Structure formats: C-alpha cells, structure tokens
Amino acid sequence: MSYETLQIIWWGLIGCLLVGFLIMDGHDMGVGLILPWVTRQDDERRVVINTIGPHWEGNQVWLILAAGGVFAAWPEVYGVIFSYFYGTIFLMLFGLFFRPVAFDYRNKFKSYRVRQIWDWFLFSGSCIPPFMMGVLLGNILQGVDFALNPDHTLMLSSHWNFGRKLYPLLCGFHLLVLLIFHGSVYLSWRTEGALQSRVERIFRGSVILLVILYLGQVFWFSQGLLGYHVEPNGNVTSAIGLWLNNFSKQPWLWLLPLGIPSGMLLAYSAIKFHWQGLAFLGSSIVIMFTLVSLGIMMFPIIVPSSAHLGDTLTLSNSSASQHSLGIMFGVTVFFIPVIVFYTSWAYRVLAGKVTVAMIQANDHTMY
Amino acid sequence: MWSLVDVSRLQFAVTVLFHFLFVPLTVGMVWILLIMESVYVMTGKEIYKNMTRFWGKLFAINFAMGVTTGIPLEIQFGTNWAHYAYYVGDVFGTPMAIEGMMAFFLESTFVGLFFFGWERLSAPKHLLVTMLMALGTNLSALWILIANAWMQHPVGATFNLTTERMELTDFMAVIFNPDAQDKFVHTVSAGYVTAATFVLAISAYYILKNKNLPFATRSFRIAASFGLASVLSVIVLGDESGYTVAEAQQTKMAAIEAMWHTEPAPASFNLVAAPNERLQKNDWSLEVPWVMGIIGTRSLDKTIPGIFEIKEKNKQRMLSGIKAIDAEQILHQHPNDSVALQQFMEHQKDLGFGLLLQSFENTPHQFTPTELQLAVDSSIPRVVPMFWGFRLMVLMGGLLLSLFALAFRATLANSLIEHKKLLRFAVWMLPAPWIASELGWFVAEFGRQPWTVYGILPTRLSTSSLAVGDVWLSLTGFVIFYTGLFVVEMWLMVKYVRMGPTIVELSGNNINHPYDHLSIKEIR
Numbered sequence: 001m002s003y004e005t006l007q008i009i010w011w012g013l014i015g016c017l018l019v020g021f022l023i024m025d026g027h028d029m030g031v032g033l034i035l036p037w038v039t040r041q042d043d044e045r046r047v048v049i050n051t052i053g054p055h056w057e058g059n060q061v062w063l064i065l066a067a068g069g070v071f072a073a074w075p076e077v078y079g080v081i082f083s084y085f086y087g088t089i090f091l092m093l094f095g096l097f098f099r100p101v102a103f104d105y106r107n108k109f110k111s112y113r114v115r116q117i118w119d120w121f122l123f124s125g126s127c128i129p130p131f132m133m134g135v136l137l138g139n140i141l142q143g144v145d146f147a148l149n150p151d152h153t154l155m156l157s158s159h160w161n162f163g164r165k166l167y168p169l170l171c172g173f174h175l176l177v178l179l180i181f182h183g184s185v186y187l188s189w190r191t192e193g194a195l196q197s198r199v200e201r202i203f204r205g206s207v208i209l210l211v212i213l214y215l216g217q218v219f220w221f222s223q224g225l226l227g228y229h230v231e232p233n234g235n236v237t238s239a240i241g242l243w244l245n246n247f248s249k250q251p252w253l254w255l256l257p258l259g260i261p262s263g264m265l266l267a268y269s270a271i272k273f274h275w276q277g278l279a280f281l282g283s284s285i286v287i288m289f290t291l292v293s294l295g296i297m298m299f300p301i302i303v304p305s306s307a308h309l310g311d312t313l314t315l316s317n318s319s320a321s322q323h324s325l326g327i328m329f330g331v332t333v334f335f336i337p338v339i340v341f342y343t344s345w346a347y348r349v350l351a352g353k354v355t356v357a358m359i360q361a362n363d364h365t366m367y
Numbered sequence: 368m369w370s371l372v373d374v375s376r377l378q379f380a381v382t383v384l385f386h387f388l389f390v391p392l393t394v395g396m397v398w399i400l401l402i403m404e405s406v407y408v409m410t411g412k413e414i415y416k417n418m419t420r421f422w423g424k425l426f427a428i429n430f431a432m433g434v435t436t437g438i439p440l441e442i443q444f445g446t447n448w449a450h451y452a453y454y455v456g457d458v459f460g461t462p463m464a465i466e467g468m469m470a471f472f473l474e475s476t477f478v479g480l481f482f483f484g485w486e487r488l489s490a491p492k493h494l495l496v497t498m499l500m501a502l503g504t505n506l507s508a509l510w511i512l513i514a515n516a517w518m519q520h521p522v523g524a525t526f527n528l529t530t531e532r533m534e535l536t537d538f539m540a541v542i543f544n545p546d547a548q549d550k551f552v553h554t555v556s557a558g559y560v561t562a563a564t565f566v567l568a569i570s571a572y573y574i575l576k577n578k579n580l581p582f583a584t585r586s587f588r589i590a591a592s593f594g595l596a597s598v599l600s601v602i603v604l605g606d607e608s609g610y611t612v613a614e615a616q617q618t619k620m621a622a623i624e625a626m627w628h629t630e631p632a633p634a635s636f637n638l639v640a641a642p643n644e645r646l647q648k649n650d651w652s653l654e655v656p657w658v659m660g661i662i663g664t665r666s667l668d669k670t671i672p673g674i675f676e677i678k679e680k681n682k683q684r685m686l687s688g689i690k691a692i693d694a695e696q697i698l699h700q701h702p703n704d705s706v707a708l709q710q711f712m713e714h715q716k717d718l719g720f721g722l723l724l725q726s727f728e729n730t731p732h733q734f735t736p737t738e739l740q741l742a743v744d745s746s747i748p749r750v751v752p753m754f755w756g757f758r759l760m761v762l763m764g765g766l767l768l769s770l771f772a773l774a775f776r777a778t779l780a781n782s783l784i785e786h787k788k789l790l791r792f793a794v795w796m797l798p799a800p801w802i803a804s805e806l807g808w809f810v811a812e813f814g815r816q817p818w819t820v821y822g823i824l825p826t827r828l829s830t831s832s833l834a835v836g837d838v839w840l841s842l843t844g845f846v847i848f849y850t851g852l853f854v855v856e857m858w859l860m861v862k863y864v865r866m867g868p869t870i871v872e873l874s875g876n877n878i879n880h881p882y883d884h885l886s887i888k889e890i891r
Binding site: 053054055056057058060061064065067068069071072073075076078079080081082083086087089090093094096097100101103104105108149150151152153154155156320321323324327328331332335336339342343346349350362364365366 | 427428431432434435438439441442444445446447448449450451452453456457458459460461463464465466467468469471472473475476477478479480482483484485486487488499527530531532534535536538699831832833834837841844848852855859862869
C-alpha cells in the first residue's frame with residue numbers, strides 16, 4: 001500500500017474514532033447534560049444515571065483512543081495542538097475527572113442533598129469536556145495563530161485575542177446541543193412514562209436549536225470564515241469561503257452533508273412513532289455526517305496556521321512513517337470490529353427500560 | 368529557580384506516581400477475583416461468590432481512580448512534551464494506541480458487566496466476563512511497558528534525516544525487546560503482590576477482630592498462595608531486570624550501585640554505603656564480594672563500568688555526536704553535500720550525545736570546556752536517590768517474601784486465628800508493596816536521566832514551548848483535584864473495609880435480588 005493511500009486511510013480512521021467517540025460517549029455526556037433538568041426526584045435521577053452507568057467507562061475509551069490515534073498517526077499535530085491549546089486541553093482534562101467519582105460515589109451517600117451535588121458533578125463532567133472540544137474545533141477551523149521553529153517545536157508566543165474566541169465558543173455550544181439531541185434519543189429509548197415524556201420535550205427543543213446552529217455554520221463557512229486550501233503545488237492559501245472549495249470542486253460531495261438533515265428527520269419521526277432504536281440510528285447518522293462533512297471540508301489540512309501559512313499541518317507533512325501507519329492500520333482494522341462486537345453484547349445483556357421499580361428492588365447494586 | 372524542564376518533570380512525576388497508587392492493585396485484584404469466582408463456579412459454594420462481590424466492591428472504588436488518573440498521562444505527552452511527541456512519536460505512539468484498542472476497551476467494557484451483570488448472566492458467563500476484565504488490565508500493563516521499555520532501550524527504530532525524527536523500522540524488535548519482557552513480568556508481579564497484600568492485610572484485620580471468619584480465612588488463604596507465587600516472581604524478575612539494565616543502561620546500574628570506578632571482575636555489591644556526590648566517592652561502604660558481578664553480568668570475568676569510566680566514554684561520544692549535528696546543519700542547506708553526509712553517517716550513533724552537549728551551549732554551535740564538563744556530569748543520574756531508592760525497594764521485597772512465606776505456612780496449618788503475631792505483621796505490611804512499587808518506578812525513570820529516550824533524546828530537549836507559569840498552574844490544578852479525589856476515595860475505601868461484607872455479600876440469593884431466579888424474558 002502506498003504511503004499516500006495509507007495517509008488518506010488514516011484521515012478516515014481518525015474520523016471513525018471521533019465518530020465512535022461522539023456516538024458512544026456522546027450519548028453518555030448527553031444524558032449527563034440532561035440529568036439535572038429532567039427530574040428532581042432521587043429515584044428518577046437514579047433511573048437516568050443507570051441507563052448509562054454500566055457502559056460509560058467503556059465508551060469513554062473512544063476518546064482515549066482518538067487521542068492515542070492522533071498521537072500515533074499524526075505525532076506532530078498531537079504535540080502542536082495539545083501544547084498550543086494548553087489551557088483548553090487542561091480544562092477538558094480536569095472536566096473529565098468529575099464523571100467517574102460522580103457515578104461511583106453518588107449512591108454511597110444517603111442524603112439527597114449530597115447526591116444532588118454529585119449530580120452536578122456528573123453534569124459538569126458531561127458539559128466541560130465536550131464544550132472544550134467544540135472550542136478546540138472552532139479554533140482549528142478559524143486557523144491557529146502558530147509558527148514552527150526549524151526543529152518543529154512551537155515558536156513561543158503570547159496568543160490571546162478575545163475576538164477570535166467568539167466563534168469557538170459557539171462551536172462549543174453547538175457540540176453541547178448536538179450531544180443533548182443524541183443523549184435525549186438514547187434516554188427516551190431506555191426510560192418510560194412521565195420521565196420519558198419530559199426527555200422527549202428536551203429532544204424537540206434540541207432539534208430546533210440544532211437546525212438554527214447548523215444553518216448558521218453553513219452560512220458562516222461560506223460568508224464569514226476565512227477558509228484554507230491546499231493548492232496542487234502544495235501551497236496553502238486562505239480566503240473567505242475557501243473551506244467550501246473541496247465541495248465546489250466536486251459538487252456531488254454536497255450529497256454527504258445532506259445526511260445531517262436526513263438523520264434529524266429520521267430521529268424526529270421515529271421518536272414520534274416510539275421507535276427509539278431507529279431514532280438512535282438517526283441521531284448517530286447526524287453525528288456521522290457532521291464529521292464526514294467536516295472531514296471533506298478540511299481535507300487534507302489538519303491544522304491551518306493563520307500566522308504562517310507554510311507551517312500549516314497537513315496530511316502529507318505531519319503523518320507518521322509508512323511502517324507505523326501500516327502496522328497501526330492492520331491492528332485497528334482487526335480490533336475495531338471486535339470492540340464493536342463485545343460492546344454490543346454488553347448493551348444487549350443489560351438491555352431494556354430502566355424503571356423506578358428496578359432501582360428500588362436493586363438498591364445496593366445499582367448506581 | 369525552577370526551569371520549564373524541572374517543573375514539567377515534576378508534574379509528570381506527580382501524576383504518574385499518583386496513577387501508580389491505583390494500578391498495581393487493579394492489575395493484581397482481577398486475578399484474585401478470578402480465583403475466587405472460579406472456585407464458586409466450580410464448587411457452587413455461595414461464600415466464594417460473596418467474596419468475589421465484596422472484594423469486587425473495593426476493586427471498583429480503586430479502578431475508577433486508576434482510569435481517571437491514567438488519562439492525564441497520555442495527554443501530557445502532547446501538552447508538556449511536544450518535542451518528545453514529534454521526535455519519537457512515530458515509534459512511541461504505536462504501542463500507546465494499541466494499548467487503547469486492545470486493553471482499555473476490554474477492561475472498561477467488561478468492568479461494567481462485572482458489576483451490573485450478576486443477575487443477568489449465568490455463573491459461567493459472568494466468570495468469562497471476569498476473565499476478560501483481568502485480561503484487559505494486564506494487556507494494558509503489557510503495552511505501556513513495551514512503550515516504556517523502548518524509552519529505556521530504543522530498539523527497532525532509526526533516525527530519519529529528512530524528517531528529523533526517530534522512525535519505527537522493526538516493530539517485532541520493539542515488542543520483543545528483552546527490557547519489555549522483564550519489565551512486564553516484574554511490574555505485573557508487583558501488582559499481584561500488592562493485591563495479595565491488600566487482601567491478606569484486610570483479612571488479617573477481620574480475623575484479629577473475630578469478624579466474618581469464614582469469609583476472612585478463605586480470603587487470607589487465597590491471598591497467601593497467590594502472594595507467595597507473585598513475590599517469588601517479582602524477585603526473580605527483579606534480578607532479570609538487573610541483568611538487562613546492566614547491559615542496556617550502564618549509567619543506571621552504576622548509579623544504583625554507587626560504583627564510582629570500574630572494579631576488577633566480579634564486582635562486589637555495596638550492601639549499604641554513604642555515597643558522596645560532591646566528592647564523587649563513597650565515604651564508607653559495607654560490601655559483599657562478587658555478588659554484583661554475578662547479578663549484573665552473570666559471569667565471573669566481565670567488568671561493570673564505573674561512573675568515572677562511563678563519563679569518560681560519554682565525553683568522547685559527545686565530541687563525536689556534535690560532529691553529527693554540525694553535519695546535519697550543513698545538510699539542511701545543502702542536502703546533496705556528500706562530505707557532510709559521510710560525516711553524519713560516521714557519527715550518527717552518537718547523535719543523542721551531541722544533542723545533550725548542544726543543550727548546554729549558550730552560544731549556538733560553540734561550547735566551552737565548562738559547558739562540556741556540565742554536559743558530561745549531567746550524563747549520569749544522581750547517585751544518592753538511586754542508591755537508597757533501590758535498596759529500600761529490595762528491603763520491602765524481602766519483608767514481603769517473609770510475610771508470604773509465613774502466611775502460606777500458616778494457612779497450611781489451618782489455625783489462622785492463633786497466629787496473632789503473623790496477623791498483626793500482615794496488617795502492618797499493608798503499605799509495603801506500595802512503597803516498593805513507587806520506588807521501583809522512581810529508580811526506573813530517575814535512573815534514565817538525563818534522557819527521555821536513552822542515548823537518543825535528552826529530557827532537556829523534550830519539552831513543549833510553554834511558559835513556566837502555565838505548567839505551575841496545571842500542576843496546581845492536579846494537586847488540588849488529586850487531593851480531593853484521594854480524600855474521597857480513601858474515605859470510601861476505609862468505610863467499606865470497616866463495614867466488611869454486608870448483607871448483600873453474605874446472603875447471596877435472597878429477597879434482595881428478586882431477579883436472580885428469573886430468566887431475562889420474565890424480567891421484561
């Protein structure tokens with residue numbers, strides 16, 4: 001397999017890992033985001049928590065693997081992004097500390113007051129990390145103000161410009177709404193009765209917000225955002241609307257972002273007919289095609305440099321060696337299906353609605 | 368004044384030592400749980416199921432902390448060690464990613480089923496879940512230790528002049544690195560000892576208090592046998608590691624032994640000594656003849672290089688390496704300069720040493736004799752911490768060996784309650800494996816200095832471009848969060864140990880679990 005082919009495959013694989021993360025851990029985080037708003041009753045809160053309790057830690061591994069994948073496939077990107085966005089990454093990291101303790105320790109305290117604090121921990125752990133990831137994405141789309149030394153280290157500079165922070169904050173918010181959308185579908189699937197109805201109300205609200213946000217993004221990409229593009233001769237150029245260049249070059253690619261509204265429509269109608277499993281497929285499709293669209297849009301640019309176009313990190317200048325990419329490819333292609341297989345087995349074993357009766361009957365063993 | 372490198376190192380040390388408080392217990396406990404549950408499935412005796420559930424509860428409290436504190440380590444390679452990520456990421460990233468795929472998913476998915484699947488899975492199926500969980504945790508140790516072993520003994524990779532980084536050339540060599548094999552068995556054995564001590568000490572505590580005797584004596588017995596096998600393994604592999612280290616990292620061996628000069632073979636072992644770093648000698652020492660030579664070289668006639676001799680050699684390597692760097696400079700501007708290429712090839716094997724010397728240059732491309740001496744002195748890790756750290760670890764190992772030998776003998780005698788002294792010894796020994804494990808890592812990592820990748824990349828050149836203040840800030844964040852998490856975790860652990868097995872674990876199938884005897888269809 002040629003080096004170029006491997007690099008393109010890895011573009012896709014990193015995308016797959018990110019899709020996997022957002023579909024799997026995304027619904028956990030969505031549920032955590034919804035938790036404080038959908039009920040005040042302790043038993044009902046436990047129902048919500050137990051829909052994701054047994055699975056969330058396995059799902060979080062998609063994030064760890066995505067980071068590990070970027071490290072292995074694009075080592076230079078890993079160092080540059082994580083050190084440039086030191087504050088953002090650390091806020092995300094500290095945000096990740098809130099969930100494990102919330103899950104494991106909440107039920108070990110008897111007082112509802114104390115449990116409510118743990119519920120806010122769970123909320124924070126489901127809110128801060130994805131928000132920071134959205135902020136990171138927004139910053140990357142905007143072009144990052146970095147330059148590299150000859151030895152590939154980052155040139156140290158002070159880099160804080162509030163005006164350039166607004167769009168990333170919006171992206172952070174957008175990702176949160178997307179996860180609430182996805183999480184509410186999952187939660188509707190695993191709950192019943194009045195709780196389920198309240199969840200579905202949140203679902204409908206998130207759909208409206210998402211439509212507005214997505215339309216806003218498309219508008220911004222074409223009219224407002226300075227986009228980046230790699231010319232055939234290897235030079236990087238930037239201009240407003242240039243991010244959509246890949247689509248203009250091959251117009252049939254516009255079919256792919258259409259997956260987003262299709263998925264939303266599927267999810268919306270399926271929820272109405274109480275086919276929640278199908279709705280979950282719909283919301284997963286929305287996530288998948290969001291990333292596919294971003295992937296097509298940015299290809300082959302990984303991190304554009306607004307300060308020094310020549311330092312832009314692309315697929316061809318930041319990839320690991322052919323040998324590494326090849327080995328990693330083989331390992332990934334084998335293990336991902338295995339992982340999907342035993343993960344779905346785990347979900348199947350513990351499938352079904354989580355109810356208040358179940359919680360009360362298994363008071364000591366459930367979260 | 369602390370430099371960026373110092374604070375970055377401190378942060379990594381704090382986070383990794385904290386992480387390693389939880390990992391050994393996880394890695395070892397899974398096997399104890401598996402043993403207990405296997406006995407249950409094979410004999411049908413409920414008490415073993417209850418033991419699995421009780422110790423499993425303590426395991427859960429610990430496991431969560433292990434995962435939580437593990438994530439920052441992977442992240443730090445990017446945030447704080449960006450040049451390391453660039454320079455060796457092509458090699459190092461691979462085992463890390465494989466660890467994620469092969470091990471993390473396995474352990475994290477099946478840990479959920481372990482806790483929540485008791486009612487929904489048949490006994491043999493649940494046992495399979497436990498087995499897969501155990502496999503996952505131990506595979507995780509395997510891959511991270513393959514990665515760390517590469518840092519200690521960088522095989523299977525070469526420097527690429529165009530991309531200016533190390534690139535993987537032989538993955539099999541990386542996997543089958545003898546350092547990796549020794550490290551893996553030694554480290555997981557240490558984890559097994561930790562778990563065995565944990566179960567032994569707590570069981571001893573219950574027996575002394577005359578509580579939960581059937582439960583505690585059976586747990587004690589299992590811990591004693593498992594622990595004895597593990598402590599023997601950890602010691603044998605410790606010896607094996609000593610041999611591989613003597614080959615691959617002579618500086619580490621010399622520092623551990625405070626061996627300032629090469630002795631005639633076979634070298635003697637400094638049992639205790641007073642190493643004087645300022646004067647570069649030992650003020651006094653109590654030596655055991657021949658032992659070091661035998662352990663380190665497995666021969667009677669091979670010498671072990673002393674610190675002075677190593678420094679001399681390193682000096683020569685630095686002077687050679689700087690020539691490789693000079694050649695590299697020229698090749699940047701003129702890639703086709705064959706003279707420069709020739710020079711680079713000749714001195715390539717000392718490139719790392721050239722980098723180390725270069726890192727001390729105040730004026731680019733020039734070094735003074737003082738700077739050279741500073742670089743040479745830095746090429747050996749600090750002797751005093753290495754010397755005592757190693758010995759304290761071995762002392763713990765010796766104490767644990769005696770504990771498990773006595774415990775094992777006592778379980779054979781079948782009258783545990785009467786062995787009051789032994790039981791108290793067991794309780795007191797609870798911290799010992801933790802002390803030994805942390806010291807082991809300290810010796811391994813501190814002993815690799817001044818390198819992140821031995822002989823290839825100096826630590827001084829591995830950091831990210833950050834302001835020192837940023838790292839102080841993140842370090843503070845870690846200390847605050849970790850302290851809080853630790854307090855809560857310890858509070859819970861102590862509470863549940865004090866409480867002992869509750870009605871849930873003691874009564875098995877009863878009114879608390881109405882679904883136990885129903886099939887899944889009936890539940891729905």
